[in-house]
Amino acid sequence: MQSMQLFPLQTVLYPHCVLPLHIFEPRYRTMIHMCLEHGVPFGIVQLAAGVELLDASFADGEPFSVGTVAEIQKATLLEDGRLLINTRGGERFRIAEASYDGDCMTALVEPYRDAEEDLRALARLALEVRSMFQVYWETLEKALNRELGRFDLPEEPDILSWIIPAALQHLSNQWKQALLETRTTRKRLEMELYVLQAEIEKLSGL
Numbered sequence: 001m002q003s004m005q006l007f008p009l010q011t012v013l014y015p016h017c018v019l020p021l022h023i024f025e026p027r028y029r030t031m032i033h034m035c036l037e038h039g040v041p042f043g044i045v046q047l048a049a050g051v052e053l054l055d056a057s058f059a060d061g062e063p064f065s066v067g068t069v070a071e072i073q074k075a076t077l078l079e080d081g082r083l084l085i086n087t088r089g090g091e092r093f094r095i096a097e098a099s100y101d102g103d104c105m106t107a108l109v110e111p112y113r114d115a116e117e118d119l120r121a122l123a124r125l126a127l128e129v130r131s132m133f134q135v136y137w138e139t140l141e142k143a144l145n146r147e148l149g150r151f152d153l154p155e156e157p158d159i160l161s162w163i164i165p166a167a168l169q170h171l172s173n174q175w176k177q178a179l180l181e182t183r184t185t186r187k188r189l190e191m192e193l194y195v196l197q198a199e200i201e202k203l204s205g206l
Helices: 026-038 119-144 157-167 173-181 185-204
Strands: 002-009 018-023 042-046 066-077 083-101 104-111
Touching: 002 026, 002 066, 002 083, 018 026, 026 042, 026 066, 026 083, 026 104, 042 083, 042 173, 066 173, 119 157, 119 185, 157 173, 157 185, 173 185
Parallel strands: 002 042
Antiparallel strands: 002 104, 018 083, 042 066, 066 083, 083 104
């Protein structure tokens, strides 16, 4: 286990994916400066909606127990003290114990990894998902009546299973978290195939 400071958000960061953040609250400015000074990452966890607060004096709700390590790739300090940072998703973790250190949440976390599986056996499924995503992307462009640009997808099934949900435009927070907590690439790809089919049908009816 390791100690890590957490940033609760209303979104999910997936492994291998990039998430830009605008840091404006003083408590999180301090946290990011500390991470930059010591060269350490922080954790991003999605807030669970409609739950009791962990601390009545704290404005945020309780986070889900599984999150992702956020590695800071670039940081820009603005004149008024705000920060613009680019983060990249590392490995997932599960919160074992959490408490508040001042205004920020600090947690003991443990790795949350996929079960072992033969990724080579997923080649056909990965190809099907990539093809379905291409149809989704083209359907979305037609629905929006504008070009969205080319979207290159990786061939590796495990990385693909993370890039797809990050690119989906209308994935609910519940689905985002469910995919994050899924522990096999096969299951994630199967879930994404289902979501892509549903989104294509929905967009085609607009």
